[in-house]
Amino acid sequence: MTTTRFAPSPTGLLHLGHAYSALHAASFADRATGGRFLVRLEDIDITRCRPEFEAAIEEDLAWLGLEWERPVRRQTDHMDDYRAALDRLEAMGLLYKCFHSRKELDEALSAPHNRPMMGPDGPAVTDTDTLMPEDERARREAAGEAYAMRLRMAEAVRVAGPLTWRDRGHGEQVGRPEVFGDVVLARKDVATSYHLAVTVDDALQGVSLVTRGEDLFQASHVHRLLQALLDLPVPEYAHHPLLVDPDTGRRFAKRDRSLTLQALRESGVSAAEVRRRVGFS
Numbered sequence: 001m002t003t004t005r006f007a008p009s010p011t012g013l014l015h016l017g018h019a020y021s022a023l024h025a026a027s028f029a030d031r032a033t034g035g036r037f038l039v040r041l042e043d044i045d046i047t048r049c050r051p052e053f054e055a056a057i058e059e060d061l062a063w064l065g066l067e068w069e070r071p072v073r074r075q076t077d078h079m080d081d082y083r084a085a086l087d088r089l090e091a092m093g094l095l096y097k098c099f100h101s102r103k104e105l106d107e108a109l110s111a112p113h114n115r116p117m118m119g120p121d122g123p124a125v126t127d128t129d130t131l132m133p134e135d136e137r138a139r140r141e142a143a144g145e146a147y148a149m150r151l152r153m154a155e156a157v158r159v160a161g162p163l164t165w166r167d168r169g170h171g172e173q174v175g176r177p178e179v180f181g182d183v184v185l186a187r188k189d190v191a192t193s194y195h196l197a198v199t200v201d202d203a204l205q206g207v208s209l210v211t212r213g214e215d216l217f218q219a220s221h222v223h224r225l226l227q228a229l230l231d232l233p234v235p236e237y238a239h240h241p242l243l244v245d246p247d248t249g250r251r252f253a254k255r256d257r258s259l260t261l262q263a264l265r266e267s268g269v270s271a272a273e274v275r276r277r278v279g280f281s
Helices: 016-027 051-063 079-091 102-109 134-142 153-160 194-204 219-229 261-266 271-277
Strands: 003-006 036-041 095-098 148-151 164-167 171-174 184-187 209-213 236-240
Touching: 003 016, 003 209, 016 051, 016 209, 016 236, 016 261, 016 271, 036 051, 051 261, 079 095, 079 184, 079 194, 153 219, 164 219, 184 194, 194 219, 261 271
Parallel strands: 003 036, 164 236, 209 236
Antiparallel strands: 095 148, 148 184, 164 171
């Protein structure tokens, strides 16, 4: 029995790329053999997520002919789950507070003796707590200033040991999460990050096959590490190519308002035509 999920962020309207991703995920969940297709709303970006986009997502998916289990999991309704995972990592001595602003961190890392290697998400920063005097860190914490909770990557990799997983398109993978440096797992005002929330959610929802775009392939290294540290099950992965606009060659984005599913529907395009356009006729 395969359980898959489509997990958009309600920060805008769905477009053709989303239609492809949702249909791709649903295609692996054969309901005739007990497969499950889930929809999850990744809404931890509270400054950009909107209830009207949540409603539009469900309307668009239903229009495409998709059916999914209810209730839909909304991440902001489950912050205690992420807090519990953070508490466990903190008890293991794997987290620390980073009080640097982005500008301060850039300045500190620009020094010749501090320049880190580049990772998939930019500079693979490590041990940023050592870049600030202890009394300054204490002062900022006492003042209630903002901070990021970072994973102490070198120690986390040591504790986790060798990491492997299987991707249906790329075969067996060997984990190298250290190339990301000390990833941010939460912030003072939001008790989770994408990496932590998606890993915990997939485990709690019983997702056995994670389908998503190739742009998130490298993130699997971090997610596999968190699974090992938190004793979570390891799903299979299937990363699909990103759909691009045939006219421009650019990947579809939420700013492409003319190609949102809502706009296409309102212009008279049928759901069957949209499915045909993205290869799921």
